[in-house]
Amino acid sequence: MSENKIFQYVQFKSVVAPDFWYKLAENKLNIEKLDEIDQHIVGTYTNLNAKNCLIDFDCTSFNSKIVTSRNKFGAVGVLKNLNTIESFKNCDKISLLNTAGNQLITNILNGTCLENPSELASFLLLSFADLKKYNFYYWFAFPASLDLVIYEASPSQFISEKFTDEDIKNFTLKIDSLDTKQSAFFIANKTLDVILLKDAISHVKTDSNLLDFDLSSNYFCFSDPSESKCGWVLRNYILLLYLLCPILRGQSINILSVRQSEQNSLKASKVFYVTLPKYNDDFQFLTWTSWEKNNNGKMMPRIANMSEVMDPIKTAEHFAMLNLKLMKWRLLPALNLDIIKTQKCLLFGAGTLGCGIARSLMSWGFSNISFIDSGHVSYSNPVRQSLFTYADAYQNKFKSKAAAERLLEILPSVKSHGHVLTIPMPGYPINESTRQKTIEDVDMIVNMIKDSDVLFLVTDSRESRWLPTLLGSYFGKIVITTALGFESYLVMRHGASKSHEQDELEEEISGLKCIPGNKLGCYFCNDVTSPGNSIRDRTLDQQCTVTRPAVSNIAASISVELLVSLLQHEKNICAPAYYQINNKSTDVVESIPESMLGIIPHSVRGYLSTFSNILPATERFNQCIACSDFVLNEYKEHDKEFLFKVFNSAEYLEKITNLEDFANMDDDIINELDDDSDSG
């Protein structure tokens, strides 16, 4: 016998449906709570087009009655759901398996398995549900005796090689008429008549079992969930036969693996010929296998993280990203959504523009959006400022706080903070009583800018944009300025700072002048105070306290789209901008090099009176009061001492930048206002 091959079985592989975890979590929270009682649960397997010896678990696994149907068979087991990860880790797995094995032997010897053969397909499930993180640790065991080894007697044969078509056809009908409890394991004679286990075998007088049985013409049948070698369930069937039918010990027997395919065919069914061992009468089945292997083939516990479907916050995040992913897959395969997701945006101003920009940022999948604003929500705000409600005004909430809270209400996975801070401004002297507070505010602003990737300057005054412009340039951040006139708007990306060295030359295109990203100007370079700037458009620079109400939404949208275009450009902040040198040729605009999302202008000036945009690009002004080397060096050398000099007198900027015609900002307040000004 020893030269014969050991007969091998295919191990069960568990397939858990999502609703199994839902039900387990629900039971844990509502019924068991802190109890660790063993629960009876069930699994199912099929022999219809079966592959891989699978066993299924879903929410019906917790039902007291097994839901089976034609070709669907039950397996019975015990769930041990533990309270802590430590007890899951430390419990004795071998002894659990042995207990389950001993229970199986008991069920065989006391006749349970004859009455209900499904008990032979037994399992154990050890689990720990971490319901805070929606992690389910679990491990299935399918007990089988390691001691009982059988051998192949001769090669297997297909059912059609042994039986007539007529017998096979009738066999199908006979199986169909059985309860699946019985059709899981049964016996058939040479013409494939069905004999139930309980009718052929007794658990009481085992010595007389199958005494007048012709082993060569009878078949021990089982419904097989495996497609090639026999499935795991056979192993316990053999154990039953060994224990209850001593006459079979040392004998060769026929096994019929019943496998269904479409069109009610049994053609995949096979007959296996095996030889049972004969151990001493006092032989004990003591060692048991087996814990399930994970999908890497290692026998170890598994973990299922269900947070994406069980955690509503993650679900919301997923669906917020879905349209972006579809856009990427369908239109823009090279679209980099990760860079968008990871950018930290800091908005100076939580007024009409700030709200609109935050909204658009969210729709693009930006997940880190914070606000700096010192104002309160007023009654005039909610109709125009899309993050606020009447209740916010009634409660007189801080705008920055209310805006951040609202973003979290819209999408809880967003990171958003509101900071109540006044931005110090040139020409607005700091007195002794506010000095300490201002120092702290400046430190906070500096730290927040350092920690950000993108700054949006959307405050309601021009002077308040000076400090963030300087700091944005100094720390090399992307800065987008947005400003509104009555029916016009300006959106501008500030040039990259000197630290972004750019040696290579941009491509020359006739009719176009190219300005590399690190030579582009800032909001203040184009200032009224900049001499020789002939393209300046006066409309925006008029003092306007009112704007056409929807113009801010347009400007906010363009600001975000400009940022996204810039982020998708390979040179990022250093992306060049182009402008037309002469007006003769009108087609050159079309030859501006495009990136994935089209051209990336330096600035967009739009006019609602004609519903048109122009795209000016201007170079950095060497004497700019906010981004020139004079100013940046001064800040580098003297830090807050310099800043305070400027706060106390804007003329100090004129001095250090050698601007002789610098107009004092106190005298010439030029508002490019967010229409926030309607509140004050």
Added chain:
Amino acid sequence: MISLNFNENDFNEKAKEFREISEKLNDTWELNEKMGKIYLVKKQKISIQNKKEQEVEFGEIVIDDASAVNSIPETIYSIEYHVVFHPSYQVPVLYFNAHSDDGRFVNFDDVSKIFVEDYELKQYKDEIYQIISQADHPILFKPFYMIHPCHIHEVLSKFPESKNFILTFLTIYGPSVRLKMLEGYEKFYMEKEVMANI
């Protein structure tokens, strides 16, 4: 003849017919009903090799078991297909969901990976994400993947001789998501026709 203006009643009738043929063929389509709406359901499992599983850091046991087949590790995906008559597009629409054997739903980025082999993946991805979306199931109100219905009516109208537009629909759209129709369905209608002509 297919009516180019089929309605929900036509769908219900054809779905029941389809389900009956499925039963005869021992195929596994089921007809589900919720709040008076019916839809067809089929479940299928596929196995994929070489998907590395994220492991826990503890508890490995080694048992030497000569009686166990040393199987190649595989991940099993369970896919559930639904054919639903779409209330606004007025055509049958194929919805599906998939989960791996540990119970996790297959996420949007990975859904293409369960339908084709790695070497086909790039091209398949380009194609499948043109037509796939994720949306609420119109009867169950739970998120499902769907094959977008915008051209279905046009495509179906090219088969005026179709005996069952659901079968025609599934024959055309099923294969892109590994849903193959048994030959028996076509045969069933062919034999029926032969019988009618005798």
